[in-house]
Amino acid sequence: MEEAIRNPHQAHALFVLPENDKPVKEPTIQLTNKQIEFFKTNGFLSIDHFIDDDEITYIRDQYDKWFAAKIGREHGNFFDLLSEDTDDKEAVAPQLLWPSIYGKNTTGFDLYNTQMYANAYAVSKALLGDGTTFKxxxxxxxxxxxxxxxxxxxxxxxxxxPTLTYESVGVWVALQSVSIENGCMQFIPGSHRVSDVLSHHTQNNNPRIHGLEVDNPNEYIENISSCPLPSGGATFHHCRTLHYTGPNQSNEPRRAYTLQFQCDTKKRDQPRPNVWNEIKITERERRAKESGWNLRAP
Known part of the structure; x- marks a missing residue:
């Protein structure tokens, strides 16, 4: 397996999603009607005690191994969100897509057997409906x-x-305590109720950077709700909720594990604007194309 992973063309065939996305464990969290209504109104929800200390330690240990090895870089799945992502510069916002797949194939990490997954699945299903699936x-x-x-x-x-419209929830789990100082999640309440996806552009209008920013943010940024969390806390947000995290001004890495769940994805009558993605010429996309990687999330 390790030899296959070093060869991106061979490895891709081995990285497959499981047929069953149901969690192994029972959830330990049940939302109240008040929490569900808060999410529907505001487009986000915060839960302080989502997973316990033992699971935080386990996931952090796995997480640090993945980032130290830059696993998935040859497929474009390990990349820097906020720079041109070249090998000669230190990443300022390193990301790993599909840690569940890479972890399973390298360190034996089983996302579906974690309490984090069981709780995330249950909460997302309560927010979206019975047809909710992991994406x-x-x-x-x-x-x-x-x-x-x-x-x-x-x-x-x-x-x-851009040919689809989504009902989706992003789950953002803090693997240490988070605050404004080190980059906690911040939201614009009710911004998910806009008629459609707003116009965006790449960071600094640079097509070599993967990260996006909404156009004219000052038109929308008001009544900001910041969500500091203890270690093991989590936020949930709708896919059209405007959100932001500040720079990490602490002395420790800020680690987050996110999961995406969807329900009732529909085909649009006409594709929405998507020029901000169409103009990208990123190193991440180059590596994905050269390796043959085509699995996208969600």
Missing amino acids: GDHAIMKPPTSKSLPTPWHQDEAYWD
């Missing part, structure tokens, strides 16, 4: 450097297939 996961780190950057205000759906 992908994502590990996000902000190193503690003087060059740390904010993740700009954006909507997740702006990254996705």
Whole structure:
């Protein structure tokens, strides 16, 4: 397996999603009607105690191994969100798509057997409905450097297939305590109720950078709700909720594990604008194309 992983063309055939996305464990969290109504009104929800200390330690140990090895880089799945992502420069916002797939094939990590997954699945199903399915996961780190950057205000759906419209929830799990100082999640309440995905552009209008920012953010950024969390806390947000995280100004890495769940994805009558993705010429996309990797999340 390790030899296959070093060869991206052979490895891709081995990286497959399981047929059954149901969690192994029973959930330990049940939402109240008040929490569900809060999410519907505001487009986000915060839960302080989502997973326990033992699971945090387990996931962090796995997570740090993945990032130290830059696993998935040959497929374009390990990349820097906020720079041109070249090998000669230190990443300011390194990301790993599909840690569940890479972890299973390298360190034996089983996402579906974690309490994190069981709770995320149950909460997302309560928010979206019975047809909810898992669509992908994502590990996000902000190193503690003087060059740390904010993740700009954006909507997740702006990254996705413009021929579809989504009802989707992003689950953002803090693997240490998070605050404004080290980059906790911040939201614009009610912004998910806009008629459609807002216009975006690449960071600094640079087509070589993967990260997106909403156009004219000052038109939308008001009544910001910041969500500091203890270690093991989580936020949930709708795919059209505007959100942001600040730079990491602490002395420790800020680690987050995210999961995406969807329900009632529909084909649009006409594709929405998507020029901000169409103009990209990123190193991440180059590596994905050269390796033959075509699995996308969500």
